[in-house]
Amino acid sequence: MEIDLSPFLPEALLVDLPEIDAQHEEVFTRIESLKAGCFENTYVDIAEFQGLIDYFALHFATEERLADEAGVDFTAHAKIHRDTLGLLRKALDDVRNGGHDAHSFLRYAEFWFERHIREDDQRFVATLQQRRHFTLPSSHGPAVEHYFSARV
Numbered sequence: 001m002e003i004d005l006s007p008f009l010p011e012a013l014l015v016d017l018p019e020i021d022a023q024h025e026e027v028f029t030r031i032e033s034l035k036a037g038c039f040e041n042t043y044v045d046i047a048e049f050q051g052l053i054d055y056f057a058l059h060f061a062t063e064e065r066l067a068d069e070a071g072v073d074f075t076a077h078a079k080i081h082r083d084t085l086g087l088l089r090k091a092l093d094d095v096r097n098g099g100h101d102a103h104s105f106l107r108y109a110e111f112w113f114e115r116h117i118r119e120d121d122q123r124f125v126a127t128l129q130q131r132r133h134f135t136l137p138s139s140h141g142p143a144v145e146h147y148f149s150a151r152v
Contacts, residue, residue, distance in 0.1 A: 015125040026055060027059060038103065038106075049102070056113075060078075072127055080116070
């Protein structure tokens with residue numbers, strides 16, 4: 001059985017590491033879902049937006065774990081993650097307090113994440129691939145269990 005990626009993760013953003021590609025796809029899927037949920041709607045479910053930030057944190061932790069397992073210096077990349085989580089939390093507070101609209105928050109998150117994948121994550125995975133003791137799976141798609149697990 002062939003499993004297709006969602007249209008939210010362009011092929012150009014694949015890093016060829018199924019666990020990371022699946023998480024990247026999940027971030028984009030959540031962003032699109034939030035966009036649809038607040039389109040022409042004044043209500044913003046802050047818990048759903050917080051869930052997006054929490055998922056970013058989970059994804060960042062996965063990358064940090066992989067770097068640690070491969071013995072890759074991840075100091076600069078981890079700082080980008082910490083700084084971004086701080087910015088996203090502040091931006092969400094601004095949405096909560098009426099200082100920014102939800103769509104601006106989502107556009108920023110989406111643009112930042114796409115750029116981060118292109119400029120940082122693809123380079124990070126290339127570094128992982130250069131490590132002899134770190135073997136990447138040969139699959140180009142996300143892990144199958146990603147599609148068959150219950151979503152919360």
